[in-house]
Amino acid sequence: MNKISARQLLFFLACVAPVGKLVLLPARLADTSANDLLFPLALHYLLQAGAVFCVLLLAKRGMNFYELLANTFGKIAAKILVTVFSVFLLFAALLPLLEQKIFVQSVFYDTLPSLIAYAPYFVFLAYLVSKPLASYGRVWDLLAPLSIVGLAGILVLSYGSGDYSALAPVGASGFKGFYRGTMSAFGWFYDAVLLIPLLGKFEYRKGLAWQGALAYLAGGAAILLFVAVFYAIYGPIAVNQLFAFTATSKYFSGVSTLGRIDYIFIFALALVMAFWYALPVQEAADCLFQAYGRPRYLPTAVAVLLSLVYFVLSVTLDFRFTDVLRAITETVVWIFPVFCLLVPVLLLLTRRSRREIS
Amino acid sequence: MKNVTGDLDKTKEALKKLLPAEDILTFDFTSEGGMRFCTVFADPLTDKELLGKQVVEALADYSGKPRAEDVAKKLSSPETKTEKALENLASEVLIGNPVVLFADMDAAIVVGTKKIPVRAIAEPPTDVAIKGPREGFIEDFKTNTSLIRRRLKTGELKIETVEVGRRSKTVVAVCYLDGTVKDGLVDDIKKKLGEIDIDVIPDSSYLTHFLASRPYSLVKQVGTTEKPDIFCAKLAEGRVGLLVDGSPIALTVPYLLVEDFQSSEDYFVPPYRATFTRLLRLFALVVAIYLPAFYVAAQLFKLQLFPVKLLLTIAGSIRDIPFSPSLEMLLVLLVLEVLNEASIRMPKYVGMALSVVGALVLGETAVSAGFVSTPAIIIIAFSGIGLYAVPNLIEQTSVLRLAMLLVAGSVGTYGIILATAFVLLYLVTTENFGTPLLAPFSPAVGHDLRDSIIKYNLGSLSTRPKTLKSPNKRRLA
Numbered sequence: 021m022n023k024i025s026a027r028q029l030l031f032f033l034a035c036v037a038p039v040g041k042l043v044l045l046p047a048r049l050a051d052t053s054a055n056d057l058l059f060p061l062a063l064h065y066l067l068q069a070g071a072v073f074c075v076l077l078l079a080k081r082g083m084n085f086y087e088l089l090a091n092t093f094g095k096i097a098a099k100i101l102v103t104v105f106s107v108f109l110l111f112a113a114l115l116p117l118l119e120q121k122i123f124v125q126s127v128f129y130d131t132l133p134s135l136i137a138y139a140p141y142f143v144f145l146a147y148l149v150s151k152p153l154a155s156y157g158r159v160w161d162l163l164a165p166l167s168i169v170g171l172a173g174i175l176v177l178s179y180g181s182g183d184y185s186a187l188a189p190v191g192a193s194g195f196k197g198f199y200r201g202t203m204s205a206f207g208w209f210y211d212a213v214l215l216i217p218l219l220g221k222f223e224y225r226k227g228l229a230w231q232g233a234l235a236y237l238a239g240g241a242a243i244l245l246f247v248a249v250f251y252a253i254y255g256p257i258a259v260n261q262l263f264a265f266t267a268t269s270k271y272f273s274g275v276s277t278l279g280r281i282d283y284i285f286i287f288a289l290a291l292v293m294a295f296w297y298a299l300p301v302q303e304a305a306d307c308l309f310q311a312y313g314r315p316r317y318l319p320t321a322v323a324v325l326l327s328l329v330y331f332v333l334s335v336t337l338d339f340r341f342t343d344v345l346r347a348i349t350e351t352v353v354w355i356f357p358v359f360c361l362l363v364p365v366l367l368l369l370t371r372r373s374r375r376e377i378s
Numbered sequence: 379m380k381n382v383t384g385d386l387d388k389t390k391e392a393l394k395k396l397l398p399a400e401d402i403l404t405f406d407f408t409s410e411g412g413m414r415f416c417t418v419f420a421d422p423l424t425d426k427e428l429l430g431k432q433v434v435e436a437l438a439d440y441s442g443k444p445r446a447e448d449v450a451k452k453l454s455s456p457e458t459k460t461e462k463a464l465e466n467l468a469s470e471v472l473i474g475n476p477v478v479l480f481a482d483m484d485a486a487i488v489v490g491t492k493k494i495p496v497r498a499i500a501e502p503p504t505d506v507a508i509k510g511p512r513e514g515f516i517e518d519f520k521t522n523t524s525l526i527r528r529r530l531k532t533g534e535l536k537i538e539t540v541e542v543g544r545r546s547k548t549v550v551a552v553c554y555l556d557g558t559v560k561d562g563l564v565d566d567i568k569k570k571l572g573e574i575d576i577d578v579i580p581d582s583s584y585l586t587h588f589l590a591s592r593p594y595s596l597v598k599q600v601g602t603t604e605k606p607d608i609f610c611a612k613l614a615e616g617r618v619g620l621l622v623d624g625s626p627i628a629l630t631v632p633y634l635l636v637e638d639f640q641s642s643e644d645y646f647v648p649p650y651r652a653t654f655t656r657l658l659r660l661f662a663l664v665v666a667i668y669l670p671a672f673y674v675a676a677q678l679f680k681l682q683l684f685p686v687k688l689l690l691t692i693a694g695s696i697r698d699i700p701f702s703p704s705l706e707m708l709l710v711l712l713v714l715e716v717l718n719e720a721s722i723r724m725p726k727y728v729g730m731a732l733s734v735v736g737a738l739v740l741g742e743t744a745v746s747a748g749f750v751s752t753p754a755i756i757i758i759a760f761s762g763i764g765l766y767a768v769p770n771l772i773e774q775t776s777v778l779r780l781a782m783l784l785v786a787g788s789v790g791t792y793g794i795i796l797a798t799a800f801v802l803l804y805l806v807t808t809e810n811f812g813t814p815l816l817a818p819f820s821p822a823v824g825h826d827l828r829d830s831i832i833k834y835n836l837g838s839l840s841t842r843p844k845t846l847k848s849p850n851k852r853r854l855a
Contacts, residue, residue, distance in 0.1 A: 025821065128792040129679045140789055144796050151807060158806040161820040279685035287795055294799045 024157035024222040026231075029215075031164035032156075033072060034235035037211045038243045039167055039292045040116060042265040043123050045208045046247045048349070050258035053201030055186060056193040057251060058244055060201030064209045065240030067361055069233040071212030074364040075219070076229040081372060084220030086310035092370040102311040105216070106304040108359045110326070112210045113300035114333065115348045118341055120297050121334050127266045127286070135335055141294070142331040148298045149323035153306040154221045159295055166288045171242055173285035175249060177269035182252030204349040206356035210300070211236065213360045216367070217303040217310070265289060301326055381462040384444075384482045389464075390416050393477070396468040407434055411441025414481040418467075423474030425493035428455075433478055433489055444482040453478075457490025469547065496521060502604035502626070504769055509646040511607040519549055519623035525606040526553060526621075530613065534558070540571050548579040549623040553609075558616050560847040566811055567618055567631060582622035582629050589620075589631060591810045596774055599810045601630035601637055608642050616848030632813035632846065635805070636830045638770040639663075644833055652833040659767045660831055666764030667779045670707050671786035671794050673757050677703040679790035695751040704787025706750050710758045711783065713740060715776070718762070817845040 041061075049057035083091060085105070089098035121138045129137065193201075215232075250264045253271065261267040269282035305322045337344055382389045390404060401421040408414050415437055417429065432455040442448045446460040461467055462485045467477045474492025499521070501507075502514035515522045523537055534556045541547045550571060554564055567589070574588045582602075590599035601617070603609050604626055609619050612630045620629040639659050644652035676683040677692070684692060699706055717736040721729045744750045765775055778801070785793040808815040818826030826843045828834040840854035 027822065124792050128790055130681055133679070133790070137789055137792070140785075140793060140796050144799055147800065148803060151803065155803075155807050158814065158816070158820040159803065161822040162802060162806065162816070277685060277687075279688065280682050283683055287791070290792070291795050291799055291802075294796060295803075 022152075022154050022221075024154055024218060026222065026225050026228055028157035028160045029218070029222055029228075030231060030235040031160045033211070033232055034239040035164040035167040036160055036292060036296055037214075037236065038171070038239035039289055040296050041208055041243050042171075042246065042289065043263055043293075044119050044345075045205060046250050046264035047259055047262050048204055049201050049247065050251060050254075052204050053197040054193045054256070055188065055251065056191060056197050057201060058187070058248060059198050060205050061244060061247060062240070063202055064205050065237060065244070068209050068212050069236045069240070071361055071364040072215065072236045073229045073233040074368055075212050075215040076224070076232040078216075078364075078367055079219055079222060079224040079228065081374075082220070082224070083374065084310055085216050085307060088219065088367065088370055091375060099311045102307050105359070105363075106307040108355065109213070109217075109300045109304035109307070111355070112207075112213075112359075113297070113304070113330070115207050115344065116297045116300070117330055118334060118337060118344055120293060122341055123263050123266075124290075127263055128290075135338065138334065139331060142327040142334075144294065145298050145301060145330065146323040146327035148295070149302045149305050149326060150320045151302075153217065153302060156295075156299070156302075157222075163292045163295060167292045170285045170288035170292065171246065171265075173288075174265055174269045174282060175246060177272040177274075177282050177285075178253060179249050181268075181271040182249050183255065184248070184252045186252050186255040187248060203353055206353050206360070207349045210356060210360045212364050214299055214303060216364070217307050301330070380464045382464060382467070382479065382483060382486050384484070386414055386416060386479055386481045386483070389479050389483075389486070390418065392464055393418055393467060393471075393479075396464060397471060402471060405434070407437075409437055409440040411439070413440060413444060415440075416479045417476050418471055418479065419476035420471050420474055423472075423492050423494060424476050425491045428491040428493070429476055429489070432491060433476070437478075444480055444484075446483060446485040446487055449478070449480060449483075450487050453487070453489065455489045455491065459488050460485040461488055462486070472547070494518060499525070505603070505605050505608075505642070507605075507641070507643045507646075510642050511605065513606055514604045515606060515609075515621070515626040515628055517624050517626055519551065519621055522606070522621050522626075522628070523551060523553075526610060526613075526619075529606060529610040530555070535613070538564075538568070540568060542571055542574050542576070542585070543579040544575070544577045546578040546580070550579075550585065551621040553613060553619040553621060554617075555613050558614070558842070558848050558850045559618055560616060560812075561849065563618055563632075563811055567620070579622065580624070582620065582625040582627045585620065585622060585629060589629070589810070592808060595804075595808070596777055597805065597808055597815065598635075598638075598771065598774055599633055599808065599815065601633035602627050602770065603630065604628070605642060611642075611645070614842075614853065616842050616846035616850075632811045633815070634813065634817055634845065635815050636818070638768055639831060640829075640833075645836075649833045649835045653831075656831050656833065662764035662767035663771070663775060666761045666767070667775055667782055668794065669761050669764075670711065670757055670779065671782035672791065673753070674703045674707050674783060675786035675791045675794060678787065683791075692751075692753050695753055698748045699751050700748070701750075702787075703754075704783065706754050707758070707783060707787075710750050710754050711780065714758050714762050813845060813847075818843070 046057070049061060053060055078088065081088065086098055086102050089101050093101065120141070124138055124141075125133055246265070246268070250261070250268050251258050253268055254261050266286050269285070270280065272282060274281060305319070305326060308322070309319065380392060394402070394404070397418070403419060403421050405417045405419075406414065417433060419429065432453055436452055436454045437449070440449065440452050442452070450458045450460060461470070467486055467488065470488045471477055474494060475488050475490055478487040478489060496518040497516055499513050499516055501512040505514070513525060515525065527535065532555070536554055536556050538552045539549050540552065542550050552564060552567060552571070570589055571585075574585075576584070579585065586600040587593050592599065601612065603612070609628050609630065613619050617630045617632060620631070622629070639656050641655075644656065672683070677696070681689060696703070701709065717732065721732050724732055741755055745752050745755065761779065765772055765779070768775070782794055782797055785797045789796070805816050806814070806820045814821060817823055818830055823844050825841070826845050828838055829843070836854070841851045842848045842853050
C-alpha cells in the first residue's frame, strides 16, 4: 500500500480523471463555443497530455516533489514553493467541490434539500485525507471498471437520441468561440498537476511517460464522444443542461417502462466523483506533509481542519456559485495555465542528479 | 519447577497438591516383584479399561529395576513418554493422559490413554454441498487432523501445535504445506499466537480477534471453514490453517473477501456454472444490502427512480401507513431479525410454528391492519433471502444493511453512495499478514481473477494465486 503501481496510475489517467469533466463543463463549453465545443476540449486534452508526459518523466529521478525542489533550490525555498503549490491545489479543489454540491442537490433530490444533505461529504473528505495518499492506487483499481461501466452505460443509452447534424457546420463559432471555450475550460484541467504530489510514490518503468499520455488521451477521447452525444441531443439548449451526464440518457425509450435505469450508471459515476473531487485536497495535505513532516496525529488534524474549511465555504458560498464560477473561469483563470502547464515543464529544468542537502 | 523424587508417597502427594480436584484419582498397586506403583489420572478423561490393560496388567509381573526406561518398555501402550517436572505431569493428567509413578523412580511415565467423548463426523450445517465431500470437522482436534492427513498424504504437511489460554491450555494446531507458504507467514502467526494472554479459549472465533490486523473492525479478516476438503484446498493454495481443540470451525489466513463468494461445489461443477452462481451470490448480496435502502431513499427523496406504474402501485399501498418509509422499513427489518434469531435458537418443532406465526399471522395481519405496506415486506423478505446467499458474511452484511437503511432515511441516495465510498476505502486499506483483503480486485491481480468471481476451468489454474506469494508457484504440471 506504500506504492502506486504503473497500472493504477494508468487507470487513474484513463478512467478516473475524465469523470470530473462530465458535470458542468459540457454546458459551459456549449455556452462559449456552441457546436464547436469539441475543439477547445480537444486542445485541453492535448496540452494536458503533454504535461502528463513531462510529469511522468520526472518520476525517472526517483524523488518526491519536495525532494525535487529541495535538490535544486535548497530546503527553505522548497518549503515555500511546496506551500504555494499546496495553496493552488486547495484553490483548484474549490470549484469541483462546489460543482459537486449543486450537482448532488439538484440530481439526487426531487426538491432542494437542506444544506446538511451535502455535509456528510465533508466527513468522507476528512476520512479520505487522513489516509495515506498511496492508498489511492488501490482505490483506482476499483474505480476504473466502475467509471468505464458508468460512462459506457450512459453512452449506450443516449447515443440513439442524438441529432448529430447539430455539431455542424464546423467553425461556426469562429476563433472567438474557440478562445472563450479554451479559456473558460482551464478551471477543469489540472489533471497533470495532480500527478506531481504522487512523485516518489510510484516507480518509473520504461515507456511510462508515453503510456500515461496515451492513457490520458484515451480518457479524453471518451469525454469528447460523450460531449458530442450531449450536444447532439440538446443542440443550442445544451447550455441549460448543467449536469450533462445525468441529462443525456433520460430520453432512452426504456425509461418509461423500466424507470430511470440510467441512474445505475449515474450512481456509479457519482461514486467515482466522490473520490476524484477529494484528490486535490488530499494532495495539498500530502505536499505539506512532504515538506514539514508527518507527525502521528497531524494527518487527522489537517484532514478535519481542511474539511471544516471547505464545509464552511460550501455553506457561505451557497448562493454565490455563479460568482465563484465566473471568478475562477474568467477573472483569475490565468492561474491554471501557469500551474498546470508551466510548472510541469519548469520542473523538468530542475537538477537531475541527487545532491546532499544540508 | 519441582521434579519427581524417588519417594513415591511424597511425589504422589506433591502431584495431588497441584491437582486437588475430586475427579483426579490415584490407583496404587504392587507388582509380583514387590515394586510399588501408582497411577494418577483424570477420571472423566481417561480410558480406564485401557489403563488397566496397558499399565496395570502389563506391570503386574514387573521385577526389574526402578528405571523409567525399563518400566516404559514393559508397558503395552504405543504412546508413552518419560517426564520429570511435576507441573508437566499435572498438565498431562489434565488432558487425560495418566501418569505412572513408582518407588525409587528417576522419572515418571506418561501413558497416552485419554478418552474424550466425540460426536460422529457429519456434514456441517453451514456448508451443505450437493456435489463433493460431505465430511465436516468436529470438536476433537485429533479427529480433525486425521481428516486432513487423509487428504494430504505428504511429509510437507506440517502440523505444529501451540497451547493458548492460561487456564484452558487449548491446543491450537498450525497447519501448512512446507515450501508452499509465503516466507515468514508461519512465524508471524506463531508470534501472534504466542502473544495471546487470555485465560480461556472456548472456540476458534476467539483467535480471530487476535489474528486480525484491525481487531475492532466489522470486517472479517480471518477465513473460516468447517470442511476438511476446503481446508486442504486452502493449504494447497499457500495459506496457513489453524485447528483449535474443541472447535469444529477451522481458521485460514491470509483471508481474501472473495473467498466467501466461492463454495467447494464450484470446483465440482463446470466453470460456466460456477461463474454464474458466484455472480448470483454477489448480486444477491448487493441486493440484500442496498434494496431496502434504495427503496426508502427513492420514496423519501427521489420518486423518479421508480417507473410510473410501479410508483402508482407503491403509492396505493403506502397511502394509509402511519409511519415514515424509513421507520416502516426499520420495523419490518427488526421483526425479520427477531424472527431469525428466535428460529435459530428454538427447538425445531417450535420453529415450524414460529414460521407460521411470523410469516402468516404477523405479516398478513400487519398489512391488513395498515401498520406496514406490502412492498416493504416483499423487499425485506427478498433482502433476507439474499443475505443467506453468502452465509459466511451474514454478521457483517446484516449490520451494513441496517447502516445503509439509516443513511438512506436521513440523507437519501447520495448518502448511500457516500457510505459505499466509505466502505470501499475502508476495505482497500485493510490488510492482514501483508495480504490485501480485496485482492485480486484491489490491487488488481489479473492472474488471480481466474478464480475469483469468475472461474476458469481447472487447466487454466495451473499456478497458485499470486496474491498469496507462495514460493512454490506451480500446482498443475
